[in-house]
Amino acid sequence: MKSKVDRGIVSSAIAAAASVGFAVLLLAVARSFRSSIAEMVESETRVTIVNSDGSVFYDTEDATGNHASREEVRNAFSGGSGSALRHSETLGRDLMYCARRVGDKVVRLAVPYTGVIRSERLAWVGLSSALALGLCMVVLVFFATRNLTRRLDEQSKRLEIASASEKYRREFTSNVTHELKSPLTSIQGAVDILGDGSSLSPEERSDLFGIITRETGRLASLVGDVLSLAKIEQEECCEKRDFTDVSMAELVEVAASGEELNANASHAKITVARNDGVHVMGNVGQLEEVLRNLLENAMRYSGSDRIEIRSVASQGTVTVSVKDFGIGIPAEHLPHIFERFYRVNKSRSRSLGGTGLGLAIVKHIVQLHGGTVSAVSRPGVETEFSFTLPLAGGISKTQSA
DSSP, X not given: OOOOOOHHHHHHHHHHHHHXXXXXXXXXXXXXXXXXXXXXXXXXXXXXXXXXXXXXEEETTOOOSBOTTOHHHHHHHHHSEEEEEEEETTTTEEEEEEEEEETTEEEEEEEEHHXXXXXXHXXXXXXXXXXXXXXXXXXXXXXXXXXXXXXXXXXXXHHHXXXXXXXXHHHHHHHHHHHHHHHHHHHHHHHHHHHTOTTOOHHHHHHHHHHHHHXXXXXXXXXXXXXXXXXXXXXXXXXXXXXXXXXXXXXXXXXXXXXXXXXXXXXXXXXXXXXXXOEEEEOHHHHHHHHHHHHHHXXXXXXXXXXXXXXXXXXXXXXXXXXXXXXXXXXXXXXXXXXXXXXSSHHHHHHTTOOSOHHHHHHHHHHHTXXXXXXXXXXXTXXXXXXXXXXXXXXXXXXXX
16 A cells, blocks of 8 residues: 655644754843843942932932933933933943833943943844744754655655556456466367367367467467566666667668568568667667568568568657558557557457567667667558667767668
């Protein structure tokens, strides 16, 4: 069963944790700042209460005199509050004065100016540190979320691949079992009849032996194709390729010559348009198997009396096509034609000896060589199967035949 993880929930949880951490950090900085201010007030802040006539009602430094002319006191009596920065003759240092009217008196605080500067610096340093740490938190959350998302994507893809592979294995096993069942049933039936065939005529015995021979050959072909496909798929998983330089002109000639007897039996003629000088890197045996499978497919199912092989090289690739002029393939079947065990006409394909794996083998061999396959057809006119491969060394040139 495919497992899914809600990435939105995970991202939200990480962001929430980061926000809580950032809030705790700000609270710690604020407490430190407040503690510093309280300590400064207790140790150095001067408090003065001034009467409405300017006389001192109370002063922590026991100062006397009239303060009516002080700027901050005057502004506090007239406007409710006032402030000033000047040198105190009483304390002999620069002070920041802040005054506020309370009833008919003014309460004034005098803070050493250097203390104010230290407090401002403390505040800025604290806030700057908090901001920097907060930004670091945001960056860490971003990268953590991105990495987690990437890992979840990779896990999801692996699960999808595993699920697809499991589905493929089940379908493939089912298809192979079905394909094996039919010839085995025929063989078993013929053997049973022969085993109790004392009254069989020579002709009937010959027919039964023919069934056994035909179905045994069909089994052998099916097993051979299954093993061939499995070997190709195993090679696709390996990065190393045991490829050599292959001349496409020679390959086409060899494949056509190898199918000449089958062509004569099918009353078909194979014509080859050579394209000398075109080379690819590949496995000669596998590429020959591609061409022979396409030729056999054309001779077996098309009913055409003429089959053409042509290769065209252009811009670093070569395209090899096998064209027949027979019954053709309906358009709805073309997208599935290279699938395993897919048949356009199932009963006719089996009667003609097809395993349903030939074109699938073609597709996987071409993919193993870094190429692509395609098929086009006009029913009743022509059908063309093609595969495209990269030229040896990726040479960019244009040649056609």
